[in-house]
Amino acid sequence: MSEEAISFIMRDHIHKLIEKNQRADGRSREEFRKVTVETGFVNRAEGSAMVYLGDTRVLAGIKSQVGEPFPDTPDKGVLTTNAELIPLASESFESGPPKQPSIELARVVDRGIREGQAVDFKKLCIKAGVEVWINFVDVHVLDYDGNLFDAANIAAVSALKSATIPASRFDKGADYPFPMKHVPISATFVKIAGHLVADPSFDEENVASARLTVVTIETGNLCAMQKGLGGSFSRAEVEKAIELSLAFGKKIRAQLFQM
Amino acid sequence: MNETNDSKEECSRQDSERELVLPGDFITDGKFKAGSGTYMDGGKIYASTLGIKSMRSDFVNVVPLSGQYIPKVGDQVIGVVVEVGPSNWLVDINSPYPAPMHINEAPWRVDFGDTARYLKVGESILARIFMVDEVKHVQVSMKDHGLRKIQGGEMVTISHSKVPRVIGRNGSMIQMIKNYTNCMIIVGQNGRIWIDGSAEGIENAVKAIRIIDVEAQAVGLTERLKEFLEGTQKGKKV
Amino acid sequence: MGGATTNLKLIDENGMRIDGRRPDELRPLKIEAGVLKRADGSAYVEWGENKVLAAVYGPRECHPRHLQNPTQAIVQCNYNMASFSVSDRKRPGPDRRSQEISKIISEALEHVVLTHLFPRTSIDVYIEVLQANAGTRCAGLTAASVALADAGVPMKDLIASCASGKVENSIVLDLRNEEDNFGSADVPLGIVPRTGEIVLLQMDGDLSVEEFKTALTMSTDACYKIYELQKDALRRKYCVAPAEIPANMGASIPAQPPAESAGEGNDSKDDAANDQGGL
Numbered sequence: 001m002s003e004e005a006i007s008f009i010m011r012d013h014i015h016k017l018i019e020k021n022q023r024a025d026g027r028s029r030e031e032f033r034k035v036t037v038e039t040g041f042v043n044r045a046e047g048s049a050m051v052y053l054g055d056t057r058v059l060a061g062i063k064s065q066v067g068e069p070f071p072d073t074p075d076k077g078v079l080t081t082n083a084e085l086i087p088l089a090s091e092s093f094e095s096g097p098p099k100q101p102s103i104e105l106a107r108v109v110d111r112g113i114r115e116g117q118a119v120d121f122k123k124l125c126i127k128a129g130v131e132v133w134i135n136f137v138d139v140h141v142l143d144y145d146g147n148l149f150d151a152a153n154i155a156a157v158s159a160l161k162s163a164t165i166p167a168s169r170f171d172k173g174a175d176y177p178f179p180m181k182h183v184p185i186s187a188t189f190v191k192i193a194g195h196l197v198a199d200p201s202f203d204e205e206n207v208a209s210a211r212l213t214v215v216t217i218e219t220g221n222l223c224a225m226q227k228g229l230g231g232s233f234s235r236a237e238v239e240k241a242i243e244l245s246l247a248f249g250k251k252i253r254a255q256l257f258q259m
Numbered sequence: 260m261n262e263t264n265d266s267k268e269e270c271s272r273q274d275s276e277r278e279l280v281l282p283g284d285f286i287t288d289g290k291f292k293a294g295s296g297t298y299m300d301g302g303k304i305y306a307s308t309l310g311i312k313s314m315r316s317d318f319v320n321v322v323p324l325s326g327q328y329i330p331k332v333g334d335q336v337i338g339v340v341v342e343v344g345p346s347n348w349l350v351d352i353n354s355p356y357p358a359p360m361h362i363n364e365a366p367w368r369v370d371f372g373d374t375a376r377y378l379k380v381g382e383s384i385l386a387r388i389f390m391v392d393e394v395k396h397v398q399v400s401m402k403d404h405g406l407r408k409i410q411g412g413e414m415v416t417i418s419h420s421k422v423p424r425v426i427g428r429n430g431s432m433i434q435m436i437k438n439y440t441n442c443m444i445i446v447g448q449n450g451r452i453w454i455d456g457s458a459e460g461i462e463n464a465v466k467a468i469r470i471i472d473v474e475a476q477a478v479g480l481t482e483r484l485k486e487f488l489e490g491t492q493k494g495k496k497v
Numbered sequence: 498m499g500g501a502t503t504n505l506k507l508i509d510e511n512g513m514r515i516d517g518r519r520p521d522e523l524r525p526l527k528i529e530a531g532v533l534k535r536a537d538g539s540a541y542v543e544w545g546e547n548k549v550l551a552a553v554y555g556p557r558e559c560h561p562r563h564l565q566n567p568t569q570a571i572v573q574c575n576y577n578m579a580s581f582s583v584s585d586r587k588r589p590g591p592d593r594r595s596q597e598i599s600k601i602i603s604e605a606l607e608h609v610v611l612t613h614l615f616p617r618t619s620i621d622v623y624i625e626v627l628q629a630n631a632g633t634r635c636a637g638l639t640a641a642s643v644a645l646a647d648a649g650v651p652m653k654d655l656i657a658s659c660a661s662g663k664v665e666n667s668i669v670l671d672l673r674n675e676e677d678n679f680g681s682a683d684v685p686l687g688i689v690p691r692t693g694e695i696v697l698l699q700m701d702g703d704l705s706v707e708e709f710k711t712a713l714t715m716s717t718d719a720c721y722k723i724y725e726l727q728k729d730a731l732r733r734k735y736c737v738a739p740a741e742i743p744a745n746m747g748a749s750i751p752a753q754p755p756a757e758s759a760g761e762g763n764d765s766k767d768d769a770a771n772d773q774g775g776l
Binding site: 041042043044045048055057059061062063065082084086087088089090091095097098136138140142143144145202 | 533534535536546548550552554557575577579580581582583584585586589590621623625627628629
Binding site: 006007008009010011012013 | 383410
């Protein structure tokens with residue numbers, strides 16, 4: 001039997017705390033947990049980052065190889081994002097092919113990177129129309145205590161920013177840093193007892209009625225958003241979430257990338 | 260319900276040496292009986308679980324420091340309803356074994372098909388393990404004095420192996436927490452603990468239980484806990 | 498295994514290997530127990546350049562139900578390599594190699610877990626290779642044993658695991674990538690240290706019977722060393738220093754001891770029955 005059977009007692013207790021602008025770990029509603037990032041964790045990867053967001057732990061790795069470009073973008077490199085919700089990380093994850101949650105996670109992280117113009121794809125071209133760098137961002141969730149969207153985004157972006165294109169290994173010249181442009185950072189919120197709550201823990205996600213992820217870039221613009229779960233947000237809540245997301249993005253860029 | 264032998268053992272060990280043993284560690288030669296957490300091989304007794312070694316006059320056992328709760332008949336447990344059927348409810352008791360409760364074992368007169376009116380999915384109950392068969396099919400019952408639906412307050416889950424430590428020798432540990440926090444506290448053998456009282460009382464009781472959960476085998480735990488609880492009273496005295 | 502040739506001198510006239518090790522020397526090995534929050538038990542192993550994480554859930558209700566065994570628990574191990582763990586990115590998902598390794602590790606663990614204590618349940622073991630450099634199945638099994646103990650699963654003993662092989666004309670312990678790719682034999686071994694029982698054994702390549710016996714002895718001796726490291730990892734996790742509040746206890750724990758002893762706190766001598774029954 002799963003230990004996580006949600007009881008009314010647990011739900012009501014979380015609701016009571018949220019009403020008082022408190023949470024089980026001492027945070028206020030709009031507070032995010034501490035973020036710690038260790039890059040270069042996997043030396044076999046072109047770049048990697050282990051992220052700790054509270055007790056959530058996510059590892060992203062970048063692998064690159066040489067291949068053909070897509071016909072409609074002959075001078076641009078290719079990037080694919082994949083997320084693995086492996087059963088090791090939570091009793092709620094099953095083994096087998098990716099299910100909707102892991103697909104949604106991968107696509108939202110990818111959207112942040114793509115629409116946020118994080119990568120300078122033209123600098124991933126070896127010979128236009130013939131050869132470009134094909135890059136894979138693989139995000140592995142290792143320990144699940146809520147908010148995979150932000151942990152995965154920070155892991156992917158940190159891994160990319162610390163990655164090196166292994167040109168010498170493929171006889172394509174000298175290695176060079178992964179070409180980055182912008183830094184998209186995601187901030188996720190849930191709705192509990194009618195309140196907007198930032199960076200939900202596992203227990204909080206289980207009693208949330210709706211979820212909203214907002215991805216911003218350092219220019220102050222938005223590049224991706226995703227609403228999830230069956231509940232709803234008011235317009236004011238969405239605008240509040242955007243405001244908090246811009247602040248969080250700024251703080252994380254300063255902490256991790258000295259921007 | 261009386262304390263089990265195991266919890267008596269655990270509590271009286273407060274003063275004796277706490278030796279940690281690992282699976283496969285040799286404990287003693289033959290003349291003893293191999294109790295829980297141990298196994299016998301070639302006349303010798305070895306530890307099977309990671310835990311604290313305990314040697315009595317005629318048997319040895321190992322008190323585990325982690326592991327799943329395996330229901331025993333007579334255990335009082337706190338369960339959460341996860342499914343409702345026409346003639347029974349399925350109760351999660353924080354164990355590998357789901358525990359159905361038949362309408363005959365409910366404290367109300369329930370008609371067939373009317374079960375959801377009395378207990379819904381998500382509600383919590385204080386129940387007793389009333390049957391466990393050889394293949395560990397488990398059933399719970401609420402048909403005993405004191406068993407009931409529980410509402411409000413807060414629920415804390417700890418490893419079931421720490422429950423004897425939370426209760427303490429003759430209930431002294433749990434009584435101390437109740438006194439300092441002025442809370443109602445019910446401890447389930449399955450590691451679930453329900454607390455009700457003032458917001459501050461609940462918060463302190465939860466912290467006290469978490470201290471025990473983390474330091475169950477540490478020496479000086481009682482003193483440490485008393486210090487913490489006395490600290491919560493500071494500022495209240497006029 | 499074998500067949501490939503290289504210009505690398507894998508082992509020189511003095512018996513020194515390309516990473517400076519002697520033939521019977523293990524790569525540096527670090528083991529940590531209880532590293533994950535969600536899993537019932539976990540362990541992390543850094544072995545040479547291998548980085549392997551193991552997690553245990555269970556015993557828990559067995560799904561799918563048709564796999565349930567009415568008399569005992571089943572041990573299901575899932576070994577997986579992360580896409581970025583190897584030089585050429587690996588497509589996510591199980592391949593035939595992972596499935597074979599999952600099976601043999603499950604079978605090794607089944608031998609030591611006291612499965613009869615948990616009928617109808619499943620004990621799920623997950624091994625995730627985050628970075629690979631040969632010997633990942635041995636690292637995985639070594640980590641899985643520690644994770645099972647951390648989860649409180651009753652076992653006869655831990656299992657220690659290590660591989661030996663043949664490189665040029667020498668039997669060497671604990672092959673690294675190049676030795677595995679260009680050597681001529683690989684023998685992974687897993688033993689129950691207390692009894693010496695062999696619970697995991699594979700061999701592939703070209704060895705004389707004498708060479709095989711040498712490899713077996715070399716691996717077995719190494720397994721005893723690894724066993725000590727496994728036990729040390731568990732002891733380090735479970736021997737808590739007394740009277741320390743963990744950092745995540747929340748902000749409002751009073752920092753100073755009280756100036757006077759509390760007036761309340763009559764320890765009435767209720768017996769446990771009252772405590773369990775309510776107020």
